[in-house]
Amino acid sequence: MLELRGVRHRYEGRVVLDLEQFTVPRTGTVAVVGHNGSGKSTLLRLLALLEAPTEGQVLLNGTVVPRRPPAALRRRVTLVEQRPILFRGTVLENLEYGLQVRDIGRTAATGIIGDVVGRLGLQPLLSRRRHELSDGEVQRVAVARALVLRTDVLLLDEPASSADRAAAGALYRALSAERAARPFAVCIASHQLEDAYRWADDIRALADGRLSPVTPENLFRVELPPGDGVKSVRVGNIDLVVMTDRAGPAVVAVPPTDIFVSREPLSSSARNVFKGRVTGLAIEHRGAGVHVRADVGGVELVAAVTADATRDLALTPGGPVVFSFKATAVQVF
Amino acid sequence: MDFLAEGFRRAWGLLVAGDSEVYGIALLTLKVAVVATAVSCALGLPLGYFLATRRFWGRRAALTVVNTALAFPTVVVGLLLYGLLSRRGPLGGLGWLYTWQAIVVGDVLLALPIAAALSAAAIQGVDSRIRRTAETLGAGSWRTAWTVAREARYALAAVITAAFGQVVAEIGAAMIVGGNIRGSTRTLTTAVALYTAQGDFGLALALGLVLLMLALVVNIALQMLQGRGHA
Numbered sequence: 001m002l003e004l005r006g007v008r009h010r011y012e013g014r015v016v017l018d019l020e021q022f023t024v025p026r027t028g029t030v031a032v033v034g035h036n037g038s039g040k041s042t043l044l045r046l047l048a049l050l051e052a053p054t055e056g057q058v059l060l061n062g063t064v065v066p067r068r069p070p071a072a073l074r075r076r077v078t079l080v081e082q083r084p085i086l087f088r089g090t091v092l093e094n095l096e097y098g099l100q101v102r103d104i105g106r107t108a109a110t111g112i113i114g115d116v117v118g119r120l121g122l123q124p125l126l127s128r129r130r131h132e133l134s135d136g137e138v139q140r141v142a143v144a145r146a147l148v149l150r151t152d153v154l155l156l157d158e159p160a161s162s163a164d165r166a167a168a169g170a171l172y173r174a175l176s177a178e179r180a181a182r183p184f185a186v187c188i189a190s191h192q193l194e195d196a197y198r199w200a201d202d203i204r205a206l207a208d209g210r211l212s213p214v215t216p217e218n219l220f221r222v223e224l225p226p227g228d229g230v231k232s233v234r235v236g237n238i239d240l241v242v243m244t245d246r247a248g249p250a251v252v253a254v255p256p257t258d259i260f261v262s263r264e265p266l267s268s269s270a271r272n273v274f275k276g277r278v279t280g281l282a283i284e285h286r287g288a289g290v291h292v293r294a295d296v297g298g299v300e301l302v303a304a305v306t307a308d309a310t311r312d313l314a315l316t317p318g319g320p321v322v323f324s325f326k327a328t329a330v331q332v333f
Numbered sequence: 334m335d336f337l338a339e340g341f342r343r344a345w346g347l348l349v350a351g352d353s354e355v356y357g358i359a360l361l362t363l364k365v366a367v368v369a370t371a372v373s374c375a376l377g378l379p380l381g382y383f384l385a386t387r388r389f390w391g392r393r394a395a396l397t398v399v400n401t402a403l404a405f406p407t408v409v410v411g412l413l414l415y416g417l418l419s420r421r422g423p424l425g426g427l428g429w430l431y432t433w434q435a436i437v438v439g440d441v442l443l444a445l446p447i448a449a450a451l452s453a454a455a456i457q458g459v460d461s462r463i464r465r466t467a468e469t470l471g472a473g474s475w476r477t478a479w480t481v482a483r484e485a486r487y488a489l490a491a492v493i494t495a496a497f498g499q500v501v502a503e504i505g506a507a508m509i510v511g512g513n514i515r516g517s518t519r520t521l522t523t524a525v526a527l528y529t530a531q532g533d534f535g536l537a538l539a540l541g542l543v544l545l546m547l548a549l550v551v552n553i554a555l556q557m558l559q560g561r562g563h564a
Contacts, residue, residue, distance in 0.1 A: 045465075048469050050465055050468055050469060071471060071472070071473040071474075074468060074469070074471060075471035077469075078469050078470060078471070079465075079469045081462060081465070081466070083462070084462070084466070085460055085462040085463060085466055087463065087466070087467075087480060087483070087484070088483060088484060097467075097470055097472075098470035098471050098472075101470060101471045101472050101473075101476055102471060145470065146469075146470075149470065149471065
């Protein structure tokens with residue numbers, strides 16, 4: 001288990017990460033979502049033991065990690081950066097790098113590499129060099145280079161940002177296959193919500209370097225009933241009306257920008273209308289926007305509105321509010 | 334023009350005849366240059382890596398000192414070293430004054446800032462992700478440094494070439510602490526200066542040509558080493 005405790009990290013005096021506690025469990029996949037600049041990459045660099053937090057501690061299986069961790073400790077965690085880079089040499093030499101560092105014998109290394117290469121379909125690339133690869137291929141090779149190390153924790157920063165849909169699917173399937181063969185922890189930072197939510201067991205949101213109580217996208221794990229078209233799904237004490245042909249377990253998301261905020265129910269085409277109470281107002285976009293959090297029937301939703309709208313509606317914490325959105329606005333992953 | 338042509342004829346004759354003095358001086362120069370380059374790079378490249386990659390109090394000042402030392406006058410280095418190595422100096426006990434070792438020390442002092450400053454710049458030019466990637470793949474400090482250095486190999490080869498160029502062409506310190514003693518500490522540069530002053534233009538020219546060829550051969554060798562790698 002990898003844990004950050006009481007971490008406050010600064011760059012040039014500015015606090016970029018402020019987390020009371022953040023845990024990556026021993027097994028399972030954690031997705032960290034958030035906008036650019038929310039602190040996702042910094043979080044991953046701290047978890048990867050590449051940087052020491054300005055304040056606070058990093059713990060690996062309950063033991064405090066020293067500020068300059070020895071290589072043996074670092075070898076239990078590995079990170080694939082958002083824009084990974086390959087070393088000079090062939091793809092195969094890149095895949096061998098971490099295994100050589102660990103003094104893994106050639107025969108064993110060949111077997112390990114063969115498994116991962118097969119899963120990620122990298123066989124045709126093995127003899128190529130970095131300048132002969134596309135961005136998506138570099139990303140796949142970088143993930144493979146990390147996977148062959150069989151670390152306790154694998155950290156992925158936007159692992160499929162340069163991949164097309166098919167390649168991203170293959171990458172996540174390979175990750176799942178690897179985890180089925182050997183349990184290990186995965187932490188994915190992403191703003192490509194669909195993939196992160198489809199493959200993660202736990203979703204955490206970061207905003208301005210802090211854990212946000214709700215994801216900005218209003219995400220919920222649901223069980224979709226069979227049937228086509230418009231259907232109702234239970235989320236907490238409310239029923240969300242969604243339009244999808246999918247059935248079974250899924251993640252639904254309501255983009256905050258698609259929610260209409262009012263004091264009274266509106267007469268409109270919106271199939272989802274929920275009365276509730278404002279639980280919080282967070283100023284965004286340098287004062288121009290406001291995230292309105294509201295408790296609607298025991299479920300917390302967040303809506304994005306302009307600062308002017310907040311004033312016009314006289315929204316205050318504890319005050320009444322109505323959230324409305326169309327069934328077609330609900331995204332299903 | 335006759336004077337120049339005569340000089341070239343005599344130089345060519347000395348080289349073709351395998352004149353022992355010319356080749357003796359050339360061999361000593363090569364020995365001094367290779368040892369001084371090796372020592373200055375062995376110290377300067379790790380120092381450059383350290384300055385480029387570590388964040389510590391006084392790093393900027395250290396870089397400024399190293400960069401300033403690039404312009405250190407060779408005769409001043411020779412003078413200071415003379416003071417240290419002379420019989421009454423703190424290092425007089427070594428008995429190195431007027432030996433080839435003294436020239437090596439002088440050359441190292443002059444080439445070290447070149448190796449450190451230029452390698453620091455070369456390492457700073459390497460994408461920072463290379464170092465982070467090596468570390469996250471489990472590499473220790475030495476393996477990480479080696480990985481980063483491999484990425485900067487062209488620039489580092491140029492650093493070695495520059496350091497060699499400095500020591501092979503150096504004259505001020507070599508003259509002061511070497512003494513330009515025939516058969517002992519006479520290098521190509523000090524010999525060229527001496528024979529030119531004595532009016533033996535042909536011999537001076539022959540030695541000058543050897544110096545040029547030496548620099549050419551070493552540069553070609555380094556370029557061939559650079560060209561062997563791929564991206």
